[in-house]
Amino acid sequence: LGDLYKMQVYAxxxxxxxxxxxxxxxxxxxxSTMTKPPSAELAPNQKDEDSLPPYEVLDEIxxxxxxxxxxxxxxxxxxxxRxxxxxxxxRLERNEHKRWQMSPAPRVTSKAFGQGWRRPLASRHDWRD
Structure with a gap:
């Protein structure tokens, strides 16, 4: 499930x-897994949507x-x-190093994180241009 978006996992x-x-x-x-607000559980009462847009929006972006x-x-x-x-x-760019550390996951989509998605860590890939 490593390359599915949150809403796809729920579905x-x-x-x-x-x-x-x-x-x-x-x-x-x-x-309860389906109804509890998603959280990385890094702090008490913390929810993902405290710092992220709703997953419907996040997934689509x-x-x-x-x-x-x-x-x-x-x-x-x-x-x-904007x-x-x-x-x-x-956030996607800042956390690229974490994807390089991912364990292998079944590939479900054509753009799986892993071999299907590799961004260089040392060079500047600027999506803002």
Whole structure:
């Protein structure tokens, strides 16, 4: 699941639960997992959306940039707030080193983080141009 967006993971979990329920089995994903606000749990009562846009917006900005190679101006032209777009793309760039440390994950999309997505760490890739 390493290359799925948050909302895709939720949708997949919902499918798993629906299939289990229709087969008279216990749903594999707890309801609390589906309803609890996402959190990195780095601080008490911290939620992802305290510092990030809603995942519906975040996922779409990332999808447009990663899968459609749109830069910040193109994403803003698609209707997204410039400050949100710049923040999301800046975070993506700042955290590239973490993706280099990822363990292998099943590849589900054509632009998986891992071999499908490698940005140089030493040279400057500027998506703002």
């Amino acid at each position: 997949l979990a919902e499918i798993f639960n629906q299939r289990a329920t229709s087969n008279n089995q216990i749903p594999p994903v707890n309801k 990332l999808r447009l940039h990663i899968e459609h190679t749109m830069d910040a101006d193109d994403i803003v032209a698609a209707g997204y707030d 400050s949100v777009v710049v923040d999301v793309l800046s």
